[in-house]
Amino acid sequence: MADLDTLREKIKTFIEDRDWKQFHDPKNLAISLQLEASEVLELFQWTKDNQAKVGKEQEVADELADVFYWVILLANHYNIDLVQALEKKMDQNEKKYPIEKSKGKADKYTDL
Amino acid sequence: MADLDTLREKIKTFIEDRDWKQFHDPKNLAISLQLEASEVLELFQWTKDNQAKVGKEQEVADELADVFYWVILLANHYNIDLVQALEKKMDQNEKKYPIEKSKGKADKYTDL
Amino acid sequence: MADLDTLREKIKTFIEDRDWKQFHDPKNLAISLQLEASEVLELFQWTKDNQAKVGKEQEVADELADVFYWVILLANHYNIDLVQALEKKMDQNEKKYPIEKSKGKADKYTDL
Amino acid sequence: MADLDTLREKIKTFIEDRDWKQFHDPKNLAISLQLEASEVLELFQWTKDNQAKVGKEQEVADELADVFYWVILLANHYNIDLVQALEKKMDQNEKKYPIEKSKGKADKYTDL
Numbered sequence: 001m002a003d004l005d006t007l008r009e010k011i012k013t014f015i016e017d018r019d020w021k022q023f024h025d026p027k028n029l030a031i032s033l034q035l036e037a038s039e040v041l042e043l044f045q046w047t048k049d050n051q052a053k054v055g056k057e058q059e060v061a062d063e064l065a066d067v068f069y070w071v072i073l074l075a076n077h078y079n080i081d082l083v084q085a086l087e088k089k090m091d092q093n094e095k096k097y098p099i100e101k102s103k104g105k106a107d108k109y110t111d112l
Numbered sequence: 113m114a115d116l117d118t119l120r121e122k123i124k125t126f127i128e129d130r131d132w133k134q135f136h137d138p139k140n141l142a143i144s145l146q147l148e149a150s151e152v153l154e155l156f157q158w159t160k161d162n163q164a165k166v167g168k169e170q171e172v173a174d175e176l177a178d179v180f181y182w183v184i185l186l187a188n189h190y191n192i193d194l195v196q197a198l199e200k201k202m203d204q205n206e207k208k209y210p211i212e213k214s215k216g217k218a219d220k221y222t223d224l
Numbered sequence: 225m226a227d228l229d230t231l232r233e234k235i236k237t238f239i240e241d242r243d244w245k246q247f248h249d250p251k252n253l254a255i256s257l258q259l260e261a262s263e264v265l266e267l268f269q270w271t272k273d274n275q276a277k278v279g280k281e282q283e284v285a286d287e288l289a290d291v292f293y294w295v296i297l298l299a300n301h302y303n304i305d306l307v308q309a310l311e312k313k314m315d316q317n318e319k320k321y322p323i324e325k326s327k328g329k330a331d332k333y334t335d336l
Numbered sequence: 337m338a339d340l341d342t343l344r345e346k347i348k349t350f351i352e353d354r355d356w357k358q359f360h361d362p363k364n365l366a367i368s369l370q371l372e373a374s375e376v377l378e379l380f381q382w383t384k385d386n387q388a389k390v391g392k393e394q395e396v397a398d399e400l401a402d403v404f405y406w407v408i409l410l411a412n413h414y415n416i417d418l419v420q421a422l423e424k425k426m427d428q429n430e431k432k433y434p435i436e437k438s439k440g441k442a443d444k445y446t447d448l
Contacts, residue, residue, distance in 0.1 A: 003115070003116070003195060004115070004116050004195055007195055007198055007199060007202075010199075010202055011202065014202060014205065014206070017211050017215075018209060018211060018214050018215050018216070019215050019216045020214075020216075020218070022216070023218045023382060026156060026172070027156040027159055028381070028382060030152050030153045030155070030156050031153060031255070031377060031380075031381055032381065033149050033152055033153070033179070034146075034149045034150060034152070034153045034258065034374065034377070035374055035377065035378055035381065036149075037145050037146045037148075037149035037150075037179070038146055038149075038370065038371055038374035040142050040145055040146070040186070041142045041143065041145070041146045041367060041370070041371065042371055043142070044138060044139040044142050044367075045364070045367055045368065045371065046330045046359060046364060047139055057190045057191075057192065060138070060186065060190050060192065061187075061190065061192045061197040062197070062201065064183060064186055064187060064192060064194065064197060065194070065197040065198040065200070065201040066201065067145070067149070067179070067183055068183055068194055068197070068198050069198060069201065069202075071176060071179055071180055071183065072198075074152070074172065074176055075173075075176060078169045078172050078173065079169075080169065080172065080173045080176060082176065082177070082180055083115060083116055083119055085173045085174070085176060085177040085180070086119055086177040086180050086181060086184075087119060087122075088177070089174070089177040089178065089181065090119075090122055090123065090126060090181075093126065094126070097130060099129050099130060102130050102132075103129075103130050103131050104130070104131045104132075104134075106132070106135045106270045135270060140269070140270060143265060143268075143269055143367070144269065146262065146265070146370065147262055147265065147266055147269065150258065150259055150262035153255060153258070153259065154259055156255075157252070157255055157256065157259065158247060158252060158442045218382045227339070227340070227419060228339070228340050228419055231419055231422055231423060231426075234423075234426055235426065238426060238429065238430070241435050241439075242433060242435060242438050242439050242440070243439050243440045244438075244440075244442070246440075247442045250380060250396070251380040251383055254376050254377045254379070254380050255377060257373050257376055257377070257403070258370075258373045258374055258376070258377045260373075261369050261370045261372075261373035261374075261403070262370060262373075264366050264369055264370070264410070265366045265367065265369070265370045267366070268362060268363040268366050271363055281414045281415075281416065284362070284410065284414050284416065285411075285414065285416045285421045286421070286425065288407060288410055288411060288416060288418065288421060289418070289421040289422040289424070289425040290425065291369070291373070291403070291407055292407055292418055292421070292422050293422060293425065293426075295400060295403055295404055295407065296422075298376070298396065298400055299397075299400060302393045302396050302397065303393075304393065304396065304397045304400060306400065306401070306404055307339060307340060307343055309397040309398070309400060309401040309404070310343055310401040310404050310405060310408075311343060311346075312401070313398065313401040313402065313405065314343075314346055314347065314350060314405075317350065318350070321354060323353050323354060326354050326356075327353075327354050327355050328354070328355045328356075328358075330356070330359045
């Protein structure tokens with residue numbers, strides 16, 4: 001069973017084996033990340049809100065994996081611990097969005 | 113120390129506590145994912161290739177955490193195991209990009 | 225009264241006066257175009273389908289103008305006549321989407 | 337010879353003939369705009385800065401026409417006069433970026 005660290009190592013090796021690091025300046029990584037995020041969005045281009053994407057789980061999983069790949073490559077480039085970075089962000093969100101103020105509201109914290 | 117599963121649970125609880133699931137149809141999640149990916153790209157808007165973003169690690173970590181957050185929310189929505197989905201993708205990539213053919217080339221696999 | 229050609233000339237002069245052409249390689253122009261398109265999308269981030277954006281016309285006009293600005297800069301870079309390029313595209317669309325086949329359907333032409 | 341107004345009318349008729357207005361809520365238009373802007377960016381995915389896209393003018397023209405199409409559809413939806421909206425924006429830019437302060441600098445106006 002793979003975990004996140006094993007996967008990061010696997011990706012590193014994949015890149016090194018192919019000598020692709022030369023192409024992976026962070027600007028290009030960020031472009032690829034953006035393009036893959038758009039491919040996720042494309043799956044919902046003409047759907048209605050709340051419209052179940054029944055039978056589309058596999059497509060979403062595939063495109064989301066592509067996004068995750070570039071997230072990990074950018075994180076590797078900067079030696080960012082993704083789980084820790086998101087944990088920190090969640091701690092900030094807990095403060096920005098207190099339950100009593102934000103419950104049931106889609107407002108941005110600056111509008112609460 | 114948090115790992116990915118702990119983090120996913122934390123995010124689930126955060127959403128449930130605020131009764132935000134009603135806003136999180138997959139189309140909206142995909143829009144948010146795309147918008148955060150654009151904020152990562154914005155950090156490189158006028159940089160030159162290979163230009164070191166010295167002292168920018170923290171900004172990248174912050175924006176990347178936002179992307180990762182929506183990746184996890186979309187994965188949760190569809191019960192996607194992210195690590196497994198990416199592992200599968202990496203196995204496909206190993207076949208699409210054989211080392212001997214793709215070494216040192218930025219070509220798409222269809223052009224190799 | 226300004227028309228499109230007058231506007232293109234005005235933008236050219238604006239860039240030349242500021243000596244900004246050095247930053248405007250097409251890759252950077254394309255990044256800026258993408259970022260501004262995301263700002264348009266952001267105006268609809270948590271809206272429901274068909275939800276009138278009453279009182280938001282001005283915001284949409286502002287963000288759309290930003291997108292149009294980068295469209296024109298990229299067109300100028302390649303000496304593309306935008307109106308002609310879109311006219312040609314519309315002629316192709318007329319053939320790809322015959323009225324009798326596509327009426328009332330959101331399908332892509334490849335699925336008609 | 338087509339001009340912008342003729343083109344807007346042509347697009348309106350194209351949509352009406354196919355009864356597509358029902359799909360064109362502004363949120364969906366904004367998604368399509370974003371997706372087409374990403375296709376422009378994709379043309380530069382692995383290029384180096386300043387790398388001439390020799391022989392790529394036609395591809396850029398095609399993708400840019402797609403972006404322009406959604407810009408016009410969104411403008412039509414809100415009865416926005418695109419040329420006037422951008423003229424107004426240029427007037428604001430003239431003030432935000434005085435020549436003497438911004439000449440030769442890629443800084444945002446807030447950093448000048």
